[in-house]
């Protein structure tokens with residue numbers, strides 16, 4: 001089943017590889033992955049959608065939490081959350097359907113970000129399923145090229161709110 | 177306050193501050209600056225003959241002491257040669273730090289001479305790894321590496337340092353704090369769960385302690401003993417945990433699992449409570465998981481949260497340092513005067529004694545040939561629970577685990593999780609450096625020994641008084657056993673028909689060696705080996721076609737042991 005994982009991780013070389021390595025090592029295919037900085041430039045947020053056997057879901061999260069560079073990994077699959085993805089569609093179509101295309105884009109809450117005699121570039125943000133429909137519709141009007149961002153998720157459960165990641169700094173004397 | 181020095185000097189300075197007194201390594205182009213500062217430094221560098229053995233020796237050092245073992249290799253082939261040892265340390269949770277050289281930072285990614293993506297290659301082989309391209313990051317990385325290796329669930333950490341970072345000049349600022357925001361170690365254990373565990377222990381009629389390598393890593397042997405005595409529970413030690421409870425302890429009922437004792441496996445299957453301490457329910461212990469300990473509730477104590485519930489869902493999960501948790505449990509048990517079901521416990525012990533008597537682990541001997549078990553019994557007699565025994569992987573390892581006693585932790589050193597042939601001799605080298613006072617037996621098979629023959633040179637050149645005992649059955653015995661039992665005795669690629677003359681081989685390195693094949697030669701030959709002041713290679717030809725019993729066929733339940741020949745039916 002598709003598992004949605006949200007991670008906070010240190011913004012360091014190799015951090016991404018460690019997380020994806022846990023998945024590829026188990027032969028799991030990543031459906032989508034996004035990473036970007038959080039408010040704290042030293043911390044990135046990563047969202048992964050990945051097909052994982054149900055029995056292994058907890059183990060995968062635990063293994064991610066064990067990674068030194070991971071501050072927190074959370075399974076959002078069954079938690080209240082909002083998921084959004086952005087798509088940029090470049091469409092080339094005959095002159096006479098320009099108006100129809102614009103109308104469709106409007107229905108999906110889209111925005112034209114570039115316009116030329118040949119066609120448009122349209123931007124839409126929605127949940128991934130809705131985006132699929134939008135792309136299908138656009139495809140029916142002409143030739144399209146598509147760039148999707150991958151899903152972004154944020155939990156709605158207030159307890160899961162993580163503005164400030166836990167920071168642990170050990171004095172060496174405590175260590176030894 | 178800081179001093180200007182080269183990265184190489186700084187690296188060594190960091191190692192010294194971490195208490196390192198011995199580095200197992202092999203030099204090369206990019207590590208030249210480091211070897212130059214080693215030249216006139218008091219830290220000892222042991223030149224092994226292959227980098228894989230540098231990692232195994234560092235493991236031997238760490239396993240024998242609990243201190244972090246250190247190995248060092250050059251870039252490219254040096255680093256790739258380390259990987260088996262790194263994975264070995266990962267599987268058995270052994271704290272080692274590996275230092276590797278990397279090509280100059282500007283050349284990374286250009287297929288430079290002896291460049292390999294060590295950082296990428298060793299990502300899954302280590303608990304954590306670092307790539308250091310700037311001298312300013314060096315000290316922090318090295319100190320963090322030691323901290324990560326030794327704390328929590330121990331493991332291998334690698335620091336890959338570019339040649340320019342080693343050559344650069346920089347200010348060494350003693351590192352005063354470790355900043356690892358994502359590194360979580362839970363040591364204390366949940367108070368409520370500890371209380372529940374105590375209650376469950378008191379109510380249990382058929383408790384069994386299942387203790388593993390975690391006991392040894394945590395230094396919890398005394399706490400384990402106290403626990404076992406407070407509860408008067410029977411106890412098993414896994415392959416990684418041998419010595420956790422002294423083999424002579426009246427409550428010890430040997431090792432469980434694929435080649436475990438009948439009593440241990442029957443106790444596992446019939447217990448109503450498993451007290452699992454620093455173990456990971458490995459498949460070699462549990463056999464078919466669905467049939468494992470079917471009547472038992474489980475209390476699982478481990479420092480790694482990912483081990484809890486991985487293979488068996490516990491009734492009482494306790495994430496914590498097994499030493500601290502056991503101390504708390506012991507304290508509660510000592511205070512609490514709740515009556516235990518005494519009659520049921522007596523019946524449980526009676527049953528266990530019956531199992532022990534029915535099928536004890538047997539020392540088979542013969543008048544005409546040396547039986548493998550006979551060899552182990554003789555090593556056991558000479559060691560008397562006191563010697564360090566490092567083992568290679570195969571049948572000899574299993575017979576040794578069954579039959580050699582260990583009075584304390586850190587005497588039995590073997591490659592448990594990875595099962596790496598070639599481990600035994602280099603591990604003995606590391607152990608002997610760590611414990612020069614100890615008698616060290618390096619028990620090897622004729623297969624595994626031939627993987628580590630180059631290290632005879634290390635043994636000789638440092639004059640290490642290791643007693644190498646080769647159990648020579650002429651076969652890759654453990655594989656041969658499976659072919660015999662499950663592949664209609666079609667022996668494919670397992671015969672070792674060429675083996676060097678041990679006496680000549682040892683002589684070529686300048687020490688004593690001998691081959692024996694008569695049972696009456698065994699005791700005197702081993703005694704001579706132990707008495708010899710230096711290294712000794714004793715090649716013991718044993719009867720070739722013995723199989724290790726009991727044996728739980730792959731995929732079988734552990735109470736369905738094959739106790740000996742005649743041969744069982746193949747299990748798919």
Ligand SMILES: Cc1ncc(C[n+]2csc(CCOP(=O)(O)OP(=O)(O)O)c2C)c(N)n1
Pocket residue numbers: 568569570571572573595596597598620621622623624625647649651652653654655
């Ligand atoms: C590096 C490596 N290669 C292959 C194996 C598979 N294997 C396990 S036991 C064994 C036979 C070992 O033979 P030997 O060293 O003679 O020991 P014996 O079993 O005869 O005591 C082999 C090949 C292994 N464990 N490690």
Ligand SMILES: [Mg+2]
Pocket residue numbers: 570621622623647648649650651652653
């Ligand atoms: Mg053999």
